[in-house]
Amino acid sequence: MKKVVKFGGSSLASAEQFKKVADIIRQDENRRFVVPSAPGKRFKTDTKVTDMLYQCYALAEEGQNIHKALQEIAERYEEIIRGLSLKLSLKEEFEEIEKKFTGLAGKDYAASRGEYLNGIVLAAYLGFPFVDAAEIIRFDEDGNFDGNTTQDLVSGKLGTMDAAVVPGFYGAKPDGSIQTFSRGGSDVTGSIVAKGIHADLYENWTDVSGFLVADPRIIKNPEVIETITYRELRELAYMGATVLHEDAIFPVRREGIPINIRNTNDPEAPGTLIVENTCRTPKYTITGIAGKKGFASISIDKAMMNAEIGFGRKVLQVFEDNGISFEHMPSGIDTMTVFVHQSEFEEKEQRVLAGLHRAVDPDSIDLESDLALIAVVGRGMRATRGTAGRIFSALAHAHVNVKMIDQGSSELNIIIGVRNHDFELAIKAIYDIFVSAQL
Amino acid sequence: MKKVVKFGGSSLASAEQFKKVADIIRQDENRRFVVPSAPGKRFKTDTKVTDMLYQCYALAEEGQNIHKALQEIAERYEEIIRGLSLKLSLKEEFEEIEKKFTGLAGKDYAASRGEYLNGIVLAAYLGFPFVDAAEIIRFDEDGNFDGNTTQDLVSGKLGTMDAAVVPGFYGAKPDGSIQTFSRGGSDVTGSIVAKGIHADLYENWTDVSGFLVADPRIIKNPEVIETITYRELRELAYMGATVLHEDAIFPVRREGIPINIRNTNDPEAPGTLIVENTCRTPKYTITGIAGKKGFASISIDKAMMNAEIGFGRKVLQVFEDNGISFEHMPSGIDTMTVFVHQSEFEEKEQRVLAGLHRAVDPDSIDLESDLALIAVVGRGMRATRGTAGRIFSALAHAHVNVKMIDQGSSELNIIIGVRNHDFELAIKAIYDIFVSAQL
Structure with missing residues (x-):
């Protein structure tokens, strides 16, 4: 049994969250392929690392010095590395990033570094090999996702591995330049990896205990949906209820791989299982x-x-x-x-x-x-x-x-x-x- | 106040029914313009005069002798005339009809004679002048109803009269040949006459006490609708509920003339009032x-x-x-x-x-x-x-x-x-x- 586990930004925002993630992964030996997002907010008014990267790159585009702004980002990672007592230096990576930013390597490259670096840290902490998504997630020259090539690359590379950390959100064009999915695209990476390795389950770990019956801004503490079909999910998502990136459904759906939405902060909660079809009687008449x-x-x-x-x-x-x-x-x-x-x-x-x-x-x-x-x-x-x-x-x-x-x-x-x-x-x-x- | 009163075939099927009709007309001095249908069924297995005329004309088309078939039709009228103790002979009319049938004057001509003859009988019984619909209801060469010419003819002719009987169902083309509306078209004639003389009300006398809330074949003794708007009527009629000929609505609707569906066999019942709009609170939530x-x-x-x-x-x-x-x-x-x-x-x-x-x-x-x-x-x-x-x-x-x-x-x-x-x-x-x- 193989499970792909994807962790969202808030699940990897701090050393404390990293520890929860590692506990979750170690609790189930089938959780061998891990897709991390970039560090999210640690508290309500915090800034996501991806946003810091966009801002930093905007400075580079204006011809301003970015060293200080990059240092602030580096400090986010250093804080995590220190908190996890890892012997890991991202010095070389940040030198490379500074060079590429100054050389205006592109907004997508800039945005992707949050996941890239987080993947390196998580791989080191878990003791799993790191696989750069640029190697296995492929877009064509026009920037459209190339599903067939990606499938070959993912199954070719990961098929021989026992475990791996693959950063979410990005891939590369044939010329090696970085391209991202739209915002929240780490969900899509997780789905593509799950499809590529023919996983039995795609666990998507977030900061909510699943897909909710109704919008929590309208209903106080709404119930969690236990099981939902892709079809139902699509209908609710179309009408504004979102947990997953919309494009994350199609790769696994076609393979019949269920998605389990889980909560990193409440790992005992069963979360929501998203399936192609089910005989399970729903708890309520409405999903x-x-x-x-x-x-x-x-x-x-x-x-x-x-x-x-x-x-x-x-x-x-x-x-x-x-x-x-x-x-x-x-x-x-x-x-x-x-x-x-x-x-x-x-x-x-x-x-x-x-x-x-x-x-x-x-x-x-x-x-x-x-x-x-x-x-x-x-x-x-x-x-x-x-x-x-x-x-x-x-x-x-x-x-x-x-x-x-x-x-x-x-x-x-x-x-x-x-x-x-x-x-x-x-x-x-x-x-x-x-x-x-x-x- | 002017009322146009139209009577359906079952309201004029026998001398007994004619007497009811005359009582209704005499009860209200505003009922001065009368549109009769052809005699309908006197009992369940009876044949309507219009159907007898169609059958008779079919014989003529086959080159067969129609004298006997016409005599049967004549007998229907004779029975009414006798029952009303009228000094009236339709001998000349039937000679003319036999000549025209044999000369193949057309199916529409044949069908129209039921209303024509019934109009003559009713006019004699009421002491009202008879106006042949062929004089005032006009179709164009292609057989399409000519509303403008008809309006001029109807208001020109009937506008100067105090009372009249105008047979329903038919009119004439410019060359004088007879053309009918589709079956049930006496309703349309009544509506056109009401519009032409700017009537205050168009009373449509039938054998039901109004428009029913639901189909009596499904609901036993359904309630009668007291007031219905044209719009509601159109919606119900579209879905199969019919009392009035569909084309009967448009002439009066445009003039804002209400239609009152009444029952000749229960003249005290208020029937259904069909109106453009109303403030009257409906009796039930649904019409x-x-x-x-x-x-x-x-x-x-x-x-x-x-x-x-x-x-x-x-x-x-x-x-x-x-x-x-x-x-x-x-x-x-x-x-x-x-x-x-x-x-x-x-x-x-x-x-x-x-x-x-x-x-x-x-x-x-x-x-x-x-x-x-x-x-x-x-x-x-x-x-x-x-x-x-x-x-x-x-x-x-x-x-x-x-x-x-x-x-x-x-x-x-x-x-x-x-x-x-x-x-x-x-x-x-x-x-x-x-x-x-x-x-």
Whole structure:
């Protein structure tokens, strides 16, 4: 059994956190391939090392001396090394970095050094070999991730090894220049490594005890989701609930490797298991609730529109021509409503209206803004009758006016439109009826 | 105050029914313009005069002698004339009809004679002048209704009259040849006359006591809707609930003339008032429930589809290219479902699937057939929180699996998808919770 373990920035922010990480790794002999992030914040007002690196590189670009700024970064690592009583010097590495920064080796190179250095420290502390991600994670000349080459390199290199530390977040182009994933990309590295070595499990260690049923800024101490499918995760993530980098799902998903979200600060908690599919009965009917504010709706009325073949297509064409993607398009009889992101729509509003009038000659068009969309997601909804009834009764009880309901035949989710100012109230009401009421 | 009163076929099927009609007209001096249908069925297994005329004309087209068949029709009128003790002979009219039938004057001419003759009888019985609809209802050369010319003719002719009987269902082209509306078109004539003379009310007398909250074949003795807006009526009619001919709404709607559906056999019942808008609080939260069976759903899954501008448009383009109109398109995250009429879809199924694969390269496509759509319609839903909750709780309680929910921001209706075999059960559950529970 092989496990890839990825640790986030807060899990590796200090010597104390490093010790927890090492304890976790030593507790399970299957945890042999480790992907570290750069040191994160040690306290709320602290600065992440990656941000310090960006700032330092910005100085270099302005032609300023960066020695002092780099020293501050070096001190972050020295503090960890001292705290772990390691005999390790990063002097050479920092000299190299100073040279490359001054030579303007690129913003991606700069950003990647946080993980690179943290990987060296963690490898030394664990006694594991260090493998530079630049050797095995490959991007093409245009900067697109090259999955096939990477797969060969990862399995070729790590396949022969018993254990390794591979820094997250970056890789290299064919010419050796460093390229990073988007922010939070260490999750992606962990997923790629897991796929490359055909791991049985990808453990993603963070500072939360898993994926939460609802946003903790809205619900105080929400329950942790025990098991979630990739599909459910994707739906909740799309609606704003994020723990994992979005691109981290696809490599392992295709291989059927589960992801286990764990908490470095509470290693006994089982966390959340993300799986392709499961027979496990979910604890609650709903798996999670997520949502976003800032939508607008455009309602188009026209008598006999259903009889006009092409009506809906023409409506969507107008939005497409204006570069606006639509979120949902509920329709009644002689009426069709298009939900869009308010920010995308606002500046093009009058052009869209004019376009709609030209395209489909509607009887009337109504606009409504400041709307929020909420997704109630759960594979358990399929087996449980009355979920919709409970949702809408709870919302009515909470005096929330439901502006839109959209449930396709997947029965995995219900999308609800409410006013922005009812957003938190609506999420609380749904959480309470499905979770609090069951505790 | 001027009222146009239209009487349906069953209201004028016999002398006894004629007497009821005359009583109704005499009871209110504002009822001065009367639009009759042809005599309908006197009993369940009876044949409508219009159907007898069609059959008779078919004989003429086959070159057979029609004298006997026409005599049977004449006997229907003679029976009424005798029953009313009228001194009226239709001998000349029937000679003319026999000549025209033999000369193959057209199917529309043939069909129109039921209303024509009934108009003559009713005018004689009421002592009102008879105005042939061919004089004032005009179609163009291509057979399309000519609203402007008709408006001038109707207001010119009837505007100077104190009372008149105008047979329903037909008019004439510029060359004088007879053309009918589609079956049930006397409703349209009544509406056109009401518009033409700027009536205050269009009374449509039938054999039901108004528009029913639900289909009486599903709900035993359903409640009558007191007041319904044109919009609500259109939504219910679209979903299969019909009392009025669809085209009868538009002429009066544009003029703001209410329609009152009344029952000739129960003239004291207030019936249903169809209005443009009303402040009257509806008796129940919902105005009506209607639905149709025979839909299919095509669910298209594709990761990240929402990020693809044009995805929805391309999907609808495929249906449009195959000449299939879509009813609803609920969407979740990474999933979009298109509801279509099963009969339209079935034969083109594989072409649509191939088209979808080519157009949007989906991860998967699921089909489901034998679905029904139910529309719960009501202006009262806007003011009443919790309607959706009550609907879905009731459906859950009745063990109905909800396959689709679609509610736009109009808040005037909720569309629900269920399996065909749950259709009646679902309508009963909704009727009971909103109507029976309140009685």
